[in-house]
Amino acid sequence: MIAKGLEGVVIADSAISLVDGKNGRLLYRGYAIGDLARFSTYEETAYLLLFGSLPSRAQLASFSRVLRRSRRLSKPLLEVLAGPCRHLLPIDALRTAVSLLVQDDPCPGDRSLEAVLERGIRLIALFPSIAATHYRLSQGQKPIAPDATLGHAANFLWMLTGKKPPAEEARLVDLDLILHAEHSLNASTFAARVTASTLSDLYAAVTTAVGTLKGPLHGGAASAVVAMLDQIGSESRVRAYIQETVRTHGRVMGFGHREYKVLDPRVPVMRDVASRLEKGRRYYEILRALEREMAPLGKKGIFPNVDLYSGTVYHSLSIPQPLFDPLFALGRIAGWVAHVHEQLADNRLIRPRSAYTGPKARRYVPLEERP
Ligand SMILES: CC(C)(COP(=O)(O)OP(=O)(O)OC[C@H]1O[C@@H](n2cnc3c(N)ncnc32)[C@H](O)[C@@H]1OP(=O)(O)O)[C@@H](O)C(=O)NCCC(=O)NCCS
Incomplete structure (x- = not known):
């Protein structure tokens, strides 16, 4: 496998x-x-x-x-x-x-x-x-x-x-x-x-x-989260946004992680910081609503990751969005x-293998013989 x-x-x-x-x-x-x-x-x-x-x-x-x-x-x-x-x-x-x-x-x-x-x-x-x-x-x-x-x-x-x-x-x-x-x-x-x-x-x-x-x-997740927050616009539109994203098999940015199948331990630190910053208040409220609406996906191991709140913190510190990455x-x-x-x-060349799924050996046809 x-x-x-x-x-x-x-x-x-x-x-x-x-x-x-x-x-x-x-x-x-x-x-x-x-x-x-x-x-x-x-x-x-x-x-x-x-x-x-x-x-x-x-x-x-x-x-x-x-x-x-x-x-x-x-x-x-x-x-x-x-x-x-x-x-x-x-x-x-x-x-x-x-x-x-x-x-x-x-x-x-x-x-x-x-x-x-x-x-x-x-x-x-x-x-x-x-x-x-x-x-x-x-x-x-x-x-x-x-x-x-x-x-x-x-x-x-x-x-x-x-x-x-x-x-x-x-x-x-x-x-x-x-x-x-x-x-x-x-x-x-x-x-x-x-x-x-x-x-x-x-x-x-x-x-x-x-x-x-x-x-x-x-x-790129921190800026993708902020772009998503701008698209959602307000707390009242969070539910509809998530329903549509899940229906179309899209990704809600700032959620999910390859390794963490429970809450990313960096999230509480960032969330706490974001909660104290006045300038990012509107984003913070939308993020809290997103967390509430996404909670049922916890069953599938999808929880907030570190970048859910980091863009909001950068925004609050007036760091321009292109600098988030x-x-x-x-x-x-x-x-x-x-x-x-x-x-x-302790070096060894990293060189994994792939399982070949291409065509079996084929006879080479010279260009002039091809249609
Ligand atoms: C980070 C990420 C790439 C990890 O992906 P992964 O380990 O490859 O997880 P998978 O793509 O296998 O996802 C497993 C399931 O969870 C769903 N899922 C994963 N992340 C999701 C998200 N952010 N929103 C909605 N559903 C999500 C997948 O659709 C998949 O569902 P399915 O089994 O019904 O097809 C992925 O969670 C993601 O794209 N998150 C959004 C981007 C992000 O925040 N990145 C920053 C990471 S620190």
């Missing part, structure tokens, strides 16, 4: 995260996502994913220093963002930019595990700079230089808006990045590992991963780097 979409197939040992879809648990390196959401920061969580344990105070300070001094974009990259990439969707620009980062690396072929981590930390630092800078350029605004006095999320908001964000806003973005930082062998991480397993470089692996995020079944990548980059590192530490 073929496991379509590799459903349920275990293809690697991994010590990075546990996604327990039956019991609704998610652990990063053994730590529950709820605890990390409450107590950690994205910088600390990224360290944990990359190095396997929580940092000491000195280790975190030094990690944070490296991140802060790696945020600046090179001149050639800025030129590409301002030129050929300017009118691309942010997720396409991010994918192109990651691919181009190879030009700033004097030794991209160095596959030592230390070099992969070093490069990965640079990518974590650069992702917010790329997303914010490209967005500003696409809007005809001047790029803003990074500010080394600000934390990871606060600096992203600064580079995007040119305003020092209130601490609570920076904290919410930080929280969102923690929730999206890692999720075992989801499509993008698997794609990154496949590329890494060929002994290609980290830039190629991460470019592959970003490519998968464009699809609404993976990284790259935001996923800003968090997940830590997980991708950890997985590429793990893959290379």
